Each structure stands twice: as C-alpha cells, then as structure tokens.
Amino acid sequence: MYELKIITHFDSAHSLRGYNGDCANLHGHTWTIEVYVEGDQLNEIGLLVDFKEVKKYTNEIIKRFDHQCINQIPGFRENELNPTAENLSRYIYEELAKLMSHIDIQLKKISVWESPNACATYFPNGKS
Numbered sequence: 001m002y003e004l005k006i007i008t009h010f011d012s013a014h015s016l017r018g019y020n021g022d023c024a025n026l027h028g029h030t031w032t033i034e035v036y037v038e039g040d041q042l043n044e045i046g047l048l049v050d051f052k053e054v055k056k057y058t059n060e061i062i063k064r065f066d067h068q069c070i071n072q073i074p075g076f077r078e079n080e081l082n083p084t085a086e087n088l089s090r091y092i093y094e095e096l097a098k099l100m101s102h103i104d105i106q107l108k109k110i111s112v113w114e115s116p117n118a119c120a121t122y123f124p125n126g127k128s
C-alpha cells in the first residue's frame, strides 16, 4: 500500500458554543489541514495520484473557510455543528470524500491542527 499526504492552511475565526472558557470568545487560528489518501495501484508514471489533484479538491473545500468566521458558514451556524477541530475534520473528510468519489483512491483521514500543539483527526470507523 502507499499513503500520500498533502498539507494546506487557511486562516479563520471561530468561537466555541457552550465552552466554559475563553475559547467561547471569537478568536482566530491559522488552521493546518492534513489530507491522507491511500491505495496500491500506481499509474504508468509511478503516481498513486497527483499531489496537485488532491490539493485542488482540498482547496475547493477549504476556500469556504478562508478569511471567514466559521460560525457563519452553513453547517456551523447556531443549532448546527460547533466549529471544533473534531467537527471540522469530519466535515472536511465527508465533503472531500464526495468530491473525490470518482477517483480510484481511498481518502484515509483528515487532521485539523488549530495550533502547532493541538490537532484532531477524523477517519471512518475501522480505519486508522
């Protein structure tokens, strides 16, 4: 098997609803997103998939967040998902899996870093 990873970033603000502490206040992060894909079939030039293609689809998703307040983005508004790193990782996984469904590789997991020291990762049950 081969595993590929691309890393990208975006800047956005959020506040955590129901959080007992200063993360309930509006604040910003430079978020780092890691996208892992896997597969075992290389093409005729030895690529599992072009990194550029994975970046292109990932950027389609994350441009929704860049320089925005995540709490105002559909899916993360009041009574929707709280904009935690956990919820963002799952949201990005599910949106990206849809966008890449026509490509013959498996989206493995998404890691969302709020800071260099704090990260949440989503992968479907049974995968790691």
Ligand SMILES: Nc1nc2c(c(=O)[nH]1)N=C([C@H](O)[C@H](O)COP(=O)(O)OP(=O)(O)OP(=O)(O)O)CN2
Binding pocket: 016, 023, 027, 083, 084, 085, 086, 114, 115, 117, 118, 120
């Ligand atoms: N499990 C989670 N815990 C926290 C989340 C989260 O998404 N999932 N988010 C936050 C806040 O958004 C906060 O901005 C991040 O907190 P933290 O990593 O503590 O960031 P700091 O820059 O404040 O780091 P310090 O080392 O505490 O200064 C909180 N928790």
Ligand SMILES: [Zn+2]
Binding pocket: 014, 023, 027, 028, 029, 114
């Ligand atoms: Zn935060």
